[in-house]
Amino acid sequence: MAVLTKAEAPPPPPGRRRLLYRLQVLRHDPTAALGLILVVVLGYLVVAPLVAVLSDSARLQYGDEIHAGQRPGEWTGYYLWRVFRSQISGLLFWEPLLNTLVVAVGTTLFALIVGGGMAWLVTRTNVPGRKWLAGALVVPYMLPSWTFSLAWLTLFKNERAAGQVGILQSVGIRTPDWLAYGPLPIIVTLGLHYYPFVLLLVGNALRRIDVQLEDSARILGAPQRTVIRRIVVPLMLPALSSAVLLVIGRVLGTFGTPYVLGLPADYRVLSTGLFQSIRDRSTGVASVIAMVIVAIGILIVLADTRMMREHRRFVTVGGKGAMDRLSDLRRWRWPAFALGVVVFVVSVLVPVLTLLLSTVTRTPLDLSTFTLDYWLAEQLPGAVGFPHGVFRGSELWAAAWNSLRIVGLASIICAVLGLLIGYVVVRGTAPRVAAFLRQVSFLPYLIPGIAFAAASLSLFAVARGPIPALYGTTFLLILVMAVTHLPYSSRSGIAAMTQLGREPEEAAQIAGASWWQRMSRIVFPIQKGALVTGIILPFVSGLKELSIVIMLTTTGTQLLTTLSIGLVDYGYTQLANAVVLVIALVSFTMTYLTQRLTNSSLASGLGG
Template sequence: MTDAVLMPERVRRIDVSVPVFVLLALGLGVLVILPLFWLVWYSVHEDAGGFTLGNFVQLVTDDTMLRAYGIAIAMAAGVGVLSCLLATPLAWLVARTDLPGRRAIRALVTASFVTPPFLGAIAWELLAAPNSGIINVLYRTLFGLPRSDSLFNIYTFPGLVFVIGCFTYPFVFTLVANAFDRVPGDLEDASAILGGRAATTLWRVTLPLVLPSMLAGTLIAVLQALTMFGSPAILALPAGFHVITTKIWSLFQFPPQLGLAAAAAMPLLVITVLLLRGQKAILGRRGYTVLGGKSGAPRIVALGAWRWPAFAFALFVLCLTVIFPYLALLKTALVPNAGDALTPSTITLSHFHFVLFDFSATRLALYNTFVLGFLSATTVAVVAMIVAYIATRKLVRGAGILGMLATAPVAIPGIVLGVGLFLSYANPTFQLYGTIWILLIAFVTIELPAGYQQISSAFHGVHPELEEASRILGASRLKTLWLITSPMLRTSVVAAWCFVFVGTIRELSATILLTTANTKLVSVIIYDLNESGDMGAICVLGLILLVVSFLVVFAVNRMPVLGGGGSVSTTRG
């Protein structure tokens, strides 16, 4: 290996980084810029084709538009705070303490991550609709109250924030828990040796080390909430208010106001850029390399008397986000009408029969959903890894552009991206509309930022010293990436793959504009069924979707090639 004679030869070998960089930059450029170009073009053009700023004037003078924006921003902020408050303590508990059942808890949080938010919203509708919601019915029965009393009303602004938070906090949780896993024990030991108490160590050493992940996670949660369509469509519309995504959606009702919709999307872009800048400013230039060549195993904190209160907290979170919603879905799948009580005489399999045998869309939609999930997740993982490598290691000048391009789609709400893609690819040149390829492009574009964020933050955690060692010993860049870097990133890449896979299953907003009869997805048929109020069928489909996607995520995490069992092995090669 350390054959010095080989060295000069290697120096002369052509570096593939530059052509790869150019290709990726072009590819990502088209992916991101084309829909954005059409958006901007539409926002400043009249229907007849002339230049106008009228759309923007209408945007800032239209009260309904401003109110939708205000509500959306408040909602996203609320979701961010709630997600962080739920996720951080829970992540610490399962990663760094002797909490009972912490492996099971971690798996169950994954379950709530697999739950598409629109399905979660429907489940909470069943639980906490003011009159028919199961919780409210129980509450009234227990205390003998009249029908007009209710404990929770999910069709409200706090209800909406709560429900979105319940199915968005796993983004924060996964990132923070992984970060806790990676905090090297020796730093904490150093703090302990220098006389720091457990709380001090946690506050001064451990938390600062996971802060980047907390911020990154919260940012994802805020952006998810801001651009989310399904849950607000299900909960906000009955409550009688719009958020910006549902407002934009309503602009596509016939006759569509494409220019105004495009203009209405622009502030979202600005807000996102500001948020990303804010994150940078907070993190500053501090270094957060935690995975070097040498680090001790993470230490486990004994909770002592706090074990059971901590367990109760974890259980409470799980009840709200997994157990209750799933039970509600199951119950509704088994009774004739959503409001009926579940008794031996009312129990029925008619909804299962309908979905599995009568409903002609089921099989095609399931097939499309999972094929697209696999394709999108794999594409994103590969692209994100190469981009992250080039960008974080600054292999070529201007590598930062790649990172920017990969992050940029985060600013485009799915529904707007859907329109942008429609305008870009549904024409005689491309003819992609009506095929699953337009959906693949949509999913890759939408999910790339999340995948890239994760993989690149993992790259930031791997100190280049290991790669440098490999390079000095004569390995090529690709070989180093393959033998040294990727094994250390394996958990992150698998996590990113799962993120994207689940993300495509959760996606609804772009999908809804891009599907046709032959390319329908489960998310869209669930949305259609919700609009016509077929709760039983929704619950059956939702349960099928959950079970299958949970199995996929589980299997991927267990695959030996991918470093099964979730443990990081750094000793390969």
């Protein structure tokens, strides 16, 4: 029998040659395969939870078959009827919706007045200490949002809620329920937290307005009200509309403040109503409420995008020197500075010092009762659920370790995933894959945190195919934390990869470097700034996150934020305040280190 040599062997068939060629290309440039993997991962982690919560709202859950007259698992409109049309729909949905709108509008107006006024002060006037004010006035945004609500309780709490009464009540000043709990304190405390958000948006917009336009109008005889109405307001509309819509979106998904200040007065908003429905195991009702919150959140961001497109025609053309000219306050310079200091004191020093004072005195305002028991005592009299100081026992340290471990791992995953998404979007050759990754990675930004947590709980609470039930595991917390902060890291990754040319990678590829070598020795080192930012910013945000994790934690996965809320439920106000101070200290320290490492500032460009 004749034996064919290698040279005489017949070539492989065309189909096999194409497969071998594609495998060879894939080995040197697996961008396409990486894109498909990311599509599957994001599809399951972002899209699937929304599909699951939609399915739960339309399928009958176990335990409801008697009320609905259907078998579990069947398609049903029972939950839609129960939420929107039943006799208790007012309690379940319509009253919380109205309360949410009241809180959102009130908070937005408060934040606009305070934040807008401070923005004008530090960007358009010669107030003394502009640079210091610009940095000091954004500090409230670094604190957990319910820091202000706990401080409010410490000041105004009356005997209606469990635990020690507030400072005013303890000195004989009766605080009515409307002042201690309900919409007014919720609006004020949320406004104090979100006004720096308006300050940053409006302040940066004010800096871009050329004052030559205003001067020209005045020279032509236009009165001040006409200048404001025809020039300043149209140029400010993009920033104002963004501030309004994004503050409303943030308020829609916030949980801690409405829970702390609304629960004693039975004042429910959509976020606390959703949490209560899940606590009551009303999965179908919770799914309907979650879908409503998701829909409102998406509509808000889409409206913001639409407004930004409409307002792009309002542009500023002028010289930089004219844009930087400041209004002279003359004899009002120091009173204006004093006003800025008052805002800082009310929004930062008063809440923090109030919380601190409550943790070191047994009787409010009585320094003779100074004690460190709430921090260090081995046994607190009368305490049952948390019988010792916060630094004693294992609860605080276990929660701190869980927070650092879970948030840290989630931040690393988020940063790496964001850079890989940016790589595929910029370097990939499949436009549909790039468009899908770009849009889906941004989708969690459109969804309020507590609604996305409810959707994730709906998907991962039970085993589905090869994926086991993840509820109660640290893995689920890490996944949800990473996904909810993905919009920031993915946008950062896309921007970073857009600025990196292909030449270094092409040179390395010609030299024989594999794809992994190119990524590990070229892309990641060059983009280490984006990676560091993508890790630290989600880490700082995740440390003070409550809305996302409140429904996903269990006894074994307690975080610092959920520990503080649990202490509020027990009525241990001083202990809850101590834990919040620990969170605030860590959050502020990490924010400061972030700004030092990245050579940036939240208030950059506002003052001085």
